[in-house]
Structure formats: C-alpha cells, structure tokens
Amino acid sequence: MKRLQLEDLSKQLGYSKTLISMVLNGKGNQYGISKKTQATVLDAVAQLDYAPNRFARALRTGKSFFVGLIVADIANPFYSKIAKNIETVLLTKGYNLMVCSTDENVEKEMKLVDMMINQQGVDGLIIASSCNNAEFYQSPRFAKTPIVFIDRVIPLHKANYVVIDNFGGSAEVVNKLIDEGARNIACLSITPSYISTIEDRLNGYKEALQKNNIPLDKNLILNINFENIYRDVLNGLLDLAAKKVKVDAIYSLNNHLATAALKAIKENKELKQLFDKTKHACFDDVDLFDLIDKPVLSVSQPIEMIGQNASSLILDVIDGKLTNHSNIVLPTNLIER
Amino acid sequence: MKRLQLEDLSKQLGYSKTLISMVLNGKGNQYGISKKTQATVLDAVAQLDYAPNRFARALRTGKSFFVGLIVADIANPFYSKIAKNIETVLLTKGYNLMVCSTDENVEKEMKLVDMMINQQGVDGLIIASSCNNAEFYQSPRFAKTPIVFIDRVIPLHKANYVVIDNFGGSAEVVNKLIDEGARNIACLSITPSYISTIEDRLNGYKEALQKNNIPLDKNLILNINFENIYRDVLNGLLDLAAKKVKVDAIYSLNNHLATAALKAIKENKELKQLFDKTKHACFDDVDLFDLIDKPVLSVSQPIEMIGQNASSLILDVIDGKLTNHSNIVLPTNLIER
DNA sequence: TATAATATCTAAAACCTTTTAAATTTTAGC
C-alpha cells in the first residue's frame, strides 16, 4: 500500500496540487480559494488520512519542526522532568523533540550542537551547557538557529536564558540554617565547579556567612569529583572527622551530594556517631527526603517551569516574535521538614 | 554565510555532484571511482566542513535516520534510563532519538504512533505500549516500519520484544518472603492492571503462594489507581488495619507503590504502630532503599540492558538483518538488605 | 591503427512539497 501523496489527491479531487497544498496549510483565504472549494478539499482529505511528507516539506520550506534538547544526562530525573515538560509544550504546536546527552563532556557537547544544527537541521536548540567558554556558541555557523540556554549560564551576554535563582536560593537556605543556630556549616560542592549553578550556590553560601559575620572556614568546603561522588563524600567526611573540625550542619549543593552524604553517614559507624545530630540541607528537593528519618531542609527548584518557559521561549524565537534576548530567572522555594 | 552544498563542492573540486556524493557515501569503489579521485575528494571535503542536507537525503532515500521512542512518561526514571541507553547506541550508528510520552493514555499512544510513522517518518519505533488490543498495531499502515516493544507485552504474537521476566522475578521474591517466614503477604497492585508487567508480577505472586500451599486471600490484594497512588495506598492500608487482616509482609508491584506505602506508614500513626515490624518487598530497585531505615527486599531490573538490546535490535531490523521476530526476556536480580 | 572492452565519470531524473508567476474563469461596467 503506497503512501498517499499530493499527486493522488489531485487526481481524485480534480484540483491542482497547488490548491490542495494551499488549503491544507490553511492558506486558502490568503490565496483566494473559494470557501466552497476549501470545504470540499478538507472534507475529502479528512477521509483519506493523507499526511504530507515531512522531509519534502522541510526541504522546501527550510523548517523541520524539530527542537533539539541537549543535557548532561537525560537519565538524570532533573533533566528528564524538564524534557517531559518541553515535550508537552512542543507537541501542542506540532513540534517534536530530539534528545541527546553530553555526559558532561564538553567535546561531545560541541559535536552534538554541531550535529543538531548543521546536520539534523533543528529549528531551535535548548541546552544545559557544560561549556565554560562562550566562543564556541558565538560561531557564525550557529547564528541562524535559535538557542535557549537552561539551568546553567555560560559567559555569553547576548543569549536567551531560563535559569533559577541559584545564588538567592542558596543564600536563603544557609541563612535559615544559621537562624536555627548552626555556625559551622560544611558545604559539599562539586567539581568541575565552573558550572554556573554550582558556582552561584557556593557564592550564595559565602554571602550568607558574610552577612551573618561568620568567617569562612575553607576546611568546611569539600570539593567532590562528580565522577566519584560517593567515594569522595565518604572520604571528605572522614577527613573532617579526623581533623576534628566542628560541624553542626551539612549543606549539599545538589541532590547527589546529599544522598551520598546521607548514605555515608548511615553506613559508616564513625560518621554515624559523629554526625548523628548534624542538620542536613540540600539545594534541590527530592522525594526520598520524605522517606528518611532525618529532616532535610531543602531548596526546591521549579523544574516544570524551566521546561515550560524554555519551550515557550524557543517557539517564540523560532517564530520571530522576540526581538531582544530574554533572560528568565525563576525563584526557588524553601522546604522545611 | 550560506550553507555549503554539493553544487558548491562540485564547482570547487571540478568533479560532478554525482561523483562527490558517491565518494562521501562510501560507494566510491562500488561505482568504480579511482582511488586517487576518492582521496582527493575526501581530503578536500574534510577541510570544508560540508554536511549533506538531512532532508534532501531523507526525501530521496526514504531513510530518516530517526528512531522514535514512545513511553508512558519520559520523566519516569525507569524510562529515562532506558532512553539514555538507547540514545547512546543509536548515536554510534548515526541515528537520532525522537521521544514522546503517552501519559498512559491509549488514545494519545495511537496518535503518537501514527504521527511518528506516518508523518515524521521514523525508520523504526521502540515502544512501551499501554495498549491492550493488538489490532491497532496490525494495521497495514505500520507494516513497513520496524517496531520493537519493550517492557510491556501486548497480545501480539508476531512482534519483536525486549522485556524482563516479570513472572519469574515476582515469584522469586515472594518465595524469598515465604522462606523468611511470611505467610500473610499483602500485595499492592495497580490499575489499569491489563498492563502486562503488572499482570505477570501478580501471577508470579499467586504462583509462589500456590507452590507453598498458602491459600490466596483476596483481601490482601490492593488495587491502587495509578492516578492517586499515595491516597489509595494510604486508604488501602488503613482499610486492612480496620478489618484487622493480619499482614506480615507488604509486597509492592512497583517502586511508586513501595514509596507510597513507606511514606504512608511513616506519616500515619496508626499504620506506623501496626506495620512497624512488617517486612517490605518491591518489584524494582531504587536508590532510596539504601537510605531508609527499613530493609527492603527488592527485585532489580536490568534497565540498561533493555535499552541496549532494544536499540541494537531495532537497528538490526532496520538493516534487514533479521528475518524472524526476536523475543528477548531478560532476567531479574534479587537484592537483599 | 582501428576496434572492442573496460575503467571512470556525469547529465538528468526522481524524491514530494511549497511558492511564484501566470493562466483561466467569473463578474462588473458600459
């Protein structure tokens, strides 16, 4: 059974391919096709389940109706939730989503961007970039394709962003810890730390300390390598214990760090004894915090809104509805337990 | 800066578009292009970063190099992990992944399948179907496009499957509970239960009881609506409590049910008192089980392998390497804590 | 050296739309 095409419709209906195409694309009035003819065509086509060839159309119009999404890891729930929301918005507008993961590998990111824009012809790209230099994105090769950066900021002024207030949210949660009496707040950070979210959260931490006249103790900041989170967190905490550094709260800059810390403290006897009463705070809120015995103070991110805003924004840019670059900063929400 | 195309290369190199196209597609030898010419072309093109127009190529060849993935919810970590693995395999073969979620809505699923195959022209489709009737997939409209069903079986004999052994894994975990002395095992199931995974797990539960000569007590099977899991689980457990049904283990047929049960028992005083010593088992293993105080007996699914097998399989089918349908059943793994 | 066979290479068609420019039909004006 061969696929139906315009030619077949034309023969069956007795109208030219041109006319049928115009009507199907909703341009009947614009081109002065009589109402009666339009109705005839639409009625007939409705019964034949004709669908235009996407590639022929894309070739002719230069529009693919694809939007690309590039993130560090689509298996990370944070990003997969964003993907879900993007997908939902796109689908209502007839667009489809093409997904790729970079594994935090900058080389791979650049390859993927190049592939999506120059080979696969997406109409727009949404990306949580792991890139620390902006030059790449300023290449004239990418100038024509709309890009929206999400989650992470890169040092590029003229760009569209949808991010959350990492600095503010972080300062807020640390302030809260201090209000509750904590003064020696260990901070679990992550490398590579040039990723803007982590950098901003760390700065928020420092800001809150300063505001409360608490001197910054560098011993309290642990830099965890993202490839060996559990091992590094365990060792880091054991190290603090060995140095007899006083700690009355542990603030993790993301959920992976927090779960690693909780697990380490649960499984290691020495840590369990030492940090049993220690408060926990985490930037990012995950379901499991409701299920464990320790109350975790957390910062919840408006994940859904990132996806919704990013997809609406990219569609607006694609449709040329935006003249200036748009920078959206979403607020976080403190969750007490 | 206009995009480079075959015409430009032809002018610059002094060879025809035909020849260049042949060489770039690795068909130089096949068409008897001299080694020397091939080298010249490849060298020159390497410096010009030419990339063929995907749509022109797809239009001409009928191959899109897209594979579609349809799941209930891409934000569900189970499916997003599968997606990640599929994506990785596809990328090495020059394919891209197009993702859509059905939200367990059969209507939506059918629309998406139709869209992907008839409009968007994917070369193959991987799908975790929520569909309970096979007729739809037997439509001749889909006959040309390779389909691989994952996770869930639909009543369709001639089809490619990559699933896990839900029946066996379920029987195994229930057997283990019984070995440990449990006899009154509550089973948290989910509706719609026509989804094959749930059905098979429930049958595994029944099988294990029968094998151990434990009569099936229908009071112990709670059917939870998937749209209100927490509320239904809470009420279900309270109901058991009210009826004074004896329960010495709670077996959840998926991770959502298990977390809901754990949360309900943690937050509700009556349940907490009653089910404090109750054992927990769950089909599906999630990280949080390592972080809570109760030891959960769980069945881990080889999620990565589902993605890897499904993507390798779909590529084989696309390439015509397979003559028969392939049915892959992956084993589960019991995790004790 | 002329012809046949072989090795290289290329022009043109095909894939299926959308859009431009032009043709045809209808209506209006005298």
Next chain:
DNA sequence: GCTAAAATTTAAAAGGTTTTAGATATTATA
C-alpha cells in the same frame, strides 16, 4: 455583447540529495 477588472485556479520552478542510465576516456586486442 465586449472589455476591464476581480476572483479563482494551475503550471512550473525550486529545494538538495541519490541513483539510473549513459557518456567519455582509457586500455587491451587484433
């Protein structure tokens, strides 16, 4: 009833690749 203007409709081009069928150049044969 004839011409001009307006209302509909259509033929043909364009988009950029791959592939078929054929052309040209080269080598071998007589």
